[in-house]
Amino acid sequence: MDEATFRHWSAKAAEWGVEYRQSLRDHPVRAQTTAGEIAGQIAQSPPEVGEAMERIFEDFETIIMPGMTHWQHPRFFAYFPANAAPVSVVAEYLVTAVAAQCMLWQTSPAATELETKMLDWLRQAIGLPAAFSGVIQDSASSATLSAVLVMRERALAWNGNRTGLAANPRIRIYSSDQVHTSIDRAIWVSGIGEENLVRIPTAGELRGMDCTALAAAIEADRNAGYIPAGIIACTGGTSTGACDEIAEVVRVAREHGLYVHVDAAWAGSAMICEEFRELWEGVEGADSVVFNPHKWLGAQFDCSAHFVRSPDDLVRTLAIQPEYLKTHGQDGIINYSEWSVPLGRRFRALKLWFLLRFHGLSGLRQMIRNHVRWSEALAERLRNEPGFEIVTEPVLSLFSFRHAGGSDADAHNLALVKAINDDGRIYLTQTRVDGRIAIRFQAGQFSMAEEDAETAFRTIVELAKKVV
């Protein structure tokens, strides 16, 4: 591609992006295509001869875009958000143009040094003590896998990577029954095995794990000859926002010498507001914490902030050349690839720098407080609407509800979710609460306005009357 063509299409792409964002409210939130519809329009084999950019771009608009679900849509209330604030998009354009591999300090000193600074900014923003150091991982799943690997190595006197697990007693990890599936996968991939993830039952409105049962399970395992290694606690579980009592979990962990990792992938962003920090009270006692600025804060995916109390333990677990340990932290050099499973790393700190400077913490706090307020107000309105029941109360901006109807309540609510998403004005997803279907609502879109909550209310009530 020559310079003039690159210039033309770069400008066109940027212009397209602005118009796309402006027109989002005119589109159905969830893609309205059927399986195979897009694939059927793509050539069977790669072209032998290059094609004109005009054709390629046109196909992007006519074939691809109709098959996209609009994650930046202001009425995206499904799953959790994956916000990409415009200022973060601009930073990503620059990162894409520079396209550096930032695995070592020397492969891009600015990327490493800015990452150290930005993670310290985030640490201060969410109120973690200075004893924590941070690294950007590609996802919370990777951060949790790294934490589980540290638990494993620590429990095996730093010999697991060398000897494997076969000769050792079983390692045990503890979590509640509300944690994300990324915890299961970390347990599989680390070789610990699903049978050794001990699920502690939950209780109370916030569905936190029963810490008496936790302590009893650890003791029973130790007596049975297993090696209890760590606890994965959650703040803001995916299904209904479950929160463990972190202070209690940490107390049990200290008593038994276990490592504590806190998964706050979604809820962590809200901790920039002091009033929400009671949800993870005691977090300063954890060994590691992960949260995703790429969910609620507005930094484009991928951007997971992983804080650790002991970078040395992480490096000792993941660095392929252990002698690096000797210089780690000295001469001011950090090689962040030693803090994560993949070697290659994109320059992910730039979008945080742009985002935090452009909006300031007060701007981001305002956004999060609005989401929480609008979500609580919607829950109240649905509670007062005949036929509706609030199943789980709002945790930050997430709650779940159910509508009474039909002979089979689960089938009725699944049909309602489908009707809502086929309608396209809003997008919701379902979950199971105590075995029964409930419909989730979370507010978290960067561009959401109060009127979008109003549209959500009208859409839900209107379609609930139509679905039998």
Ligand SMILES: *Cc1c(COP(=O)(O)O)cnc(C)c1O
């Ligand atoms: C989204 C989420 C994850 C997974 O995050 P990724 O960054 O996609 O790996 C893990 N835990 C919780 C609680 C989540 O909400």
